[in-house]
Amino acid sequence: MPTHPPSGAAVLQPEVTASIVAAVLAELVERGYGRLAMEAVAKRAGTSKSALYRRWSGKQEMVLAVLADISVPMADVVETGDLRRDMRAAAESMAAWLAAEPYAKIIPDLIAEAHRTPALAEAIAVSIAKPRRAHLRSLLTRAIDRGDLPADTDLEMAQDLVAALIYWRTVVRQAPAEPHYLDHVTDTALRALRATRTDTRA
Amino acid sequence: MPTHPPSGAAVLQPEVTASIVAAVLAELVERGYGRLAMEAVAKRAGTSKSALYRRWSGKQEMVLAVLADISVPMADVVETGDLRRDMRAAAESMAAWLAAEPYAKIIPDLIAEAHRTPALAEAIAVSIAKPRRAHLRSLLTRAIDRGDLPADTDLEMAQDLVAALIYWRTVVRQAPAEPHYLDHVTDTALRALRATRTDTRA
Structure with a gap:
């Protein structure tokens, strides 16, 4: 559970975004859209689900933004x-x-x-x-x-x-x-x- | 387990084939090729897995023959x-x-x-x-x-x-x-x- 102060919430680190993008693409290739899970993307990217939700509202928005x-x-x-x-x-x-x-x-x-x-x-x-x-x-x-x-x-x-x-x-x-x-x-x-x-x- | 005499093994009943074809199509629509299982097709068609294997050697052959x-x-x-x-x-x-x-x-x-x-x-x-x-x-x-x-x-x-x-x-x-x-x-x-x-x- 993230306990960082709110001040940090708006800062999106580009290297984290890059890891997430790579993880989304890899999960899409391996599991397909239907079975892609936010949890698995976060784990693969070495980050948290909240890092994903700070960027996109959900799976559909995330996948389409990346593509x-x-x-x-x-x-x-x-x-x-x-x-x-x-x-x-x-x-x-x-x-x-x-x-x-x-x-x-x-x-x-x-x-x-x-x-x-x-x-x-x-x-x-x-x-x-x-x-x-x-x-x-x-x-x-x-x-x-x-x-x-x-x-x-x-x-x-x-x-x-x-x-x-x-x-x-x-x-x-x-x-x-x-x-x-x-x-x-x-x-x-x-x-x-x-x-x-x-x-x-x- | 089928215990019918071998004499019946070569007879493929057309109405059973028709039920299997309908079941294959329905399973393909609902679950897709990747998750289609012979067991589920047999159950849906009201028949046995052996009825499927009497007709086709496996899933790929069955699906492609039907299509x-x-x-x-x-x-x-x-x-x-x-x-x-x-x-x-x-x-x-x-x-x-x-x-x-x-x-x-x-x-x-x-x-x-x-x-x-x-x-x-x-x-x-x-x-x-x-x-x-x-x-x-x-x-x-x-x-x-x-x-x-x-x-x-x-x-x-x-x-x-x-x-x-x-x-x-x-x-x-x-x-x-x-x-x-x-x-x-x-x-x-x-x-x-x-x-x-x-x-x-x-």
């Missing part, structure tokens, strides 16, 4: 203004996200759990999917402004295309997303979206 | 020879499969489990994915023969496109696949595949 902090910036690709290059970068970032050691196991487990727990599905949409999609949406919007995509481009479908193909291939089919495959996905998506310039490879 | 028996025929769409109609039918059958009451919960759980258990991933590929893809592959091959798709069509990508978009939308994003969306997926896929006739709607 969003890593997942959302990964979707923010450096834009060159060349649609093919930018779409290729988006494809590569999606593949890198899903191939990264913890995520290959964590994401499909989280999706499965979201079908048992509607509140979790909503929270994933708000903390991870929407901000990730916002990055891609602004990239696509600027391509429309430049005239590289038709003005009537369906942005929802455009945002889905690359992500869907890479998720299906790497997560569902467990096939690799090699550079050649990422080129192919990019070209396929640009054709589907009726991009006006579909091949700008140097 | 394949339903999932594989669903991918065998009635072909009209009109590529757009056939792709639309393939899209609808994929959406119907994933929207069917038990599958919406069972498939994402199975995919998550496959990332923990490599042997399960291989068994899913062999019993479900490959035969489902074979149906689509022959449909696409005949479209190439008719000249409705280019001779150099990448069949792997062509098989992935519709399935990937519908899986991403319905399973990952939990958005509905309405008829209008299925039309849109079909048109998008046909454009991506450079179909020579992309709009044959009556």
